[in-house]
Amino acid sequence: MIKFELHTAEREQTLDVTEQVHQALQATGVAEGWVLVFCPHTTCGITINENADPDVTADLLEGLASLVPRKGPWRHREGNSDAHMKASLIGSSVMIPVADGDLMLGPWQGVYLCEFDGPRRRYLSVSAVSL
Amino acid sequence: MIKFELHTAEREQTLDVTEQVHQALQATGVAEGWVLVFCPHTTCGITINENADPDVTADLLEGLASLVPRKGPWRHREGNSDAHMKASLIGSSVMIPVADGDLMLGPWQGVYLCEFDGPRRRYLSVSAVSL
């Protein structure tokens, strides 16, 4: 299992981590199998979406913000219930097929950390299984 | 890894792919393990939901359309930011346990491609690991 560290700069932000996942996969030596990217946090998530136009992930963050308001009748006193809820909507891991030692992402897909309560230091873990 | 092709006919549509996943699983020869169904696209997703009444997945599409409006203050110029956001809400893969060479879905569960920006030609990949 390989861990890598990220630093987010905004409260809400996406970070393209595709290259870090690719490098971690190569370190595992797995050629045919699956790679798991796991997020050990509860106020950020991980997703796969378009890697070409950064407006897509910007729209994702704004769309989520309009669905899940920061201020609301939340009970949790830390004031970040919106971030916890977005984390469960987006999910805490992604699984990607691997062939010939490469990520079998579609041509428009990238892997994104979705920060919902930054700025913070974050970690992701990457591990792979052979089929 | 087995790929199969699908053709969607509407902008928003669900397609029951359970039988195709089952056939792909049999082709892998895995008897006890897990099967991964991966969607390499960024404007459709894949989910597990009820296989009995087609109104359930019709309601899912309408519910998502009312949550994520097609027209909005989106930046992405292709006009399909709603489809990208729905893809991240629904997710890009499902994992299903396998026993005795069969999908260990619950009695009411089916696997559905969720098209959010069709009609298009789509692909899904199916692969399996033995435990």
Next chain:
Amino acid sequence: MIKFELHTAEREQTLDVTEQVHQALQATGVAEGWVLVFCPHTTCGITINENADPDVTADLLEGLASLVPRKGPWRHREGNSDAHMKASLIGSSVMIPVADGDLMLGPWQGVYLCEFDGPRRRYLSVSAVSL
């Protein structure tokens, strides 16, 4: 594959199943790998979120209820289309890395069954693969 049974007491409720997942993992004997927790139902889901303050999961349930109304222009006659939609938003499984025979959850993470149409008897299956 290990199954365990749960009884929910409310229509909408979260149940912390982290300890049951941990015990099932130990029964598999897997020391380095991944564990899959799979929910074979279509009106409940499974997620990872904060294990410290129960207000976080209470807020998640209320936030989902305000996003997906129970009464709406739903077609499905059983009157639980909201529960089906929430199940697809939350997801039907979680995958967690395993090291030294332990769940590699973050310090604030727990695993939660999310009941959206209880009270009911529910099952979860747990299985693990070695890397």
